[in-house]
Amino acid sequence: MNLHEYQGKQLFAKFGLPVSKNKVITSAEDAINACRDIGGTKWVIKAQVHAGGRGKAGGVKLINTPEEAVDFSNHWLGKRLVTYQTDAQGQLVNSILIEECTDIAQELYLSAVVDRGTQRIVFIGSSEGGVNIEEVAEKTPEKIIYEPIDPLTGPMPFQARKISKILGLNPEQSKEFSKMLPQLTDLFVTHDLTLLEINPLVITQGGKLHCLDAKINIDTNAIYRQPEIQEMHDPSQEDPRESEAAMHDLSYVSLEGNIGCMVNGAGLAMGTMDTIKYFGGAPANFLDVGGTATQERVSKAFKIILADPEVKVVLVNIFGGIVRCDLIAEGILAAIEEVGVSIPVVVRLEGNNADIGSTILAESGAEIVSLNNLEDAAIKAVELSK
């Protein structure tokens, strides 16, 4: 789960990290007061969406009067911001962050991730901030440090000094950073983060370290024990069908094609998408209906798939392991009737009692193409999608 920048900065502040004085507004009326409360004569105003690349898309602006904050808010609130990281529709702007302006001397990069290779939380630092870090890693790997944190010891001061050296900090800043590193680790562990990125971390004209941006991702598996984070969830930033699916415990990801897919198991769901592509079709979605594939779940899955107007045919691919295919077949029929599916459905049942299941589908009189073989089923679905 992603957080907004302002939510990330709230967490930064809570853990003692240096962030700019700021206000969040959801209405243009509050813009003038927000600027006055912050004080000063220059502000940075930022549209809050779950995507990077906001600056280039016009979603970040340096302003000199509170009236400009009103104009900016009137322009963006309720509109969708399209950046290179969003799809063509963009992300809805329903909150705006206003901050006091920071005079930047230098931009650095700092992040922490759960690294699969070392199986540790790893801090990544670079003297090259404000840019695409993957590019830095590719072109100038010597400017990046990867520092894994041992769960037993936590971050040690020597590690802060190692990172400081790559960041190019002076002794005073290095001391500041030695305080920041445990604070960041504490934040990471306390709130079950999978990613924490400060790009850029800046050195101000006054020589102080300052977190100018905040990107935070939370481990979905751990949300149950993060009540404070649950409150920060913003469904407006997610694909509505993906949110709907998640509410029913189904994994769904929408794609560009026109063949709806309903599969049990995440790996097989990906494998089914690949098979469709292999035979010249285009999958409309990833959907894992889960191991049990009951009528209720299958009905929900049909509803979500059919909410996509592009879908011309649905391919159901179930490998019945523990659950019998005849029961799944009955569930599919009941679901089709309940939902009122009016486009062709191709079903491939394999595994336990697959023959009985196929017979039930074939004799139902419903408009279903039932095939036991995934190759045939995929080819048929592709044919029907053209």
Next chain:
Amino acid sequence: MSILVNKDTRLLVQGFTGSQATLHSEQSIEYGTNIVGGVTPGKGGQTHLGAPVFNSVHDAMEAVQPNASIIFVPAPFCKDSILEAADAGIKLIICITEGVPTLDMLIVKKRIDELGIQLIGPNCPGVITPGEAKLGIMPGSIHMAGSVGIISRSGTLTYEAVKQTTDLGLGQSTCVGIGGDPIPGTSFIDALKLFEADEQTKAIVMVGEIGGTAEEEAAEYIRDYVTKPVISYIAGQTAPAGKRMGHAGAIIAGGKGTAADKIKKLKECGVHIAENLLQIGAKAKEVLG
């Protein structure tokens, strides 16, 4: 021979009396697995599915000497259950549960490595040695004793590979579902090492998917240390970047973890690639001649 589990496996079921554990334990017993007991705190002294229930793994250890444990407890309690089994001295622990927090696994993995314990999963279908023992949620009927060792990050994709190798008469030595989480207890490399040393295994099928670089690391290991033919299929060739595809670990992040990268690396290291999931069995047959 086979790896990890066989007819001498004495299995303990943690979370024994829950509905999922009951369903799958019944099927495992029917398959011939020797379940020597189960653990549900507070229900010690009862009998469930004909086996004794204990309050703790330590109690079970003393009374029935299990040498493997399978965990069905809810995700928030898995860290405790795995570490309890480890503390009691069980050397093979299989965690079926999906949704274990990643930071819990960082701690668990460090501890089990120190203790030299083989943890399979979490978020996995388990391990089966056909005809001998089934420790997991896979359908027993599609398996057949034979010569192909199967390692996979995905449950239902493993079943596809199993079904195909059974239909072609090859059969399986052991099938290991290592699970779809970012921090798995057992890696591809751990399982490859075991299959390489196993006499019954003549070829190895490795089913991977997008996310992380475990397949790339396995590819280098195969090039340097595995003499048996390895066939690989990678799921997610059509998956978009930045989206979690069901499994917690199946996500292309920062341009890393694409199927194309994995396939390229595997090919470079001499692994036989099944371009499509339908070809896994046929490829294994072709390689085995």
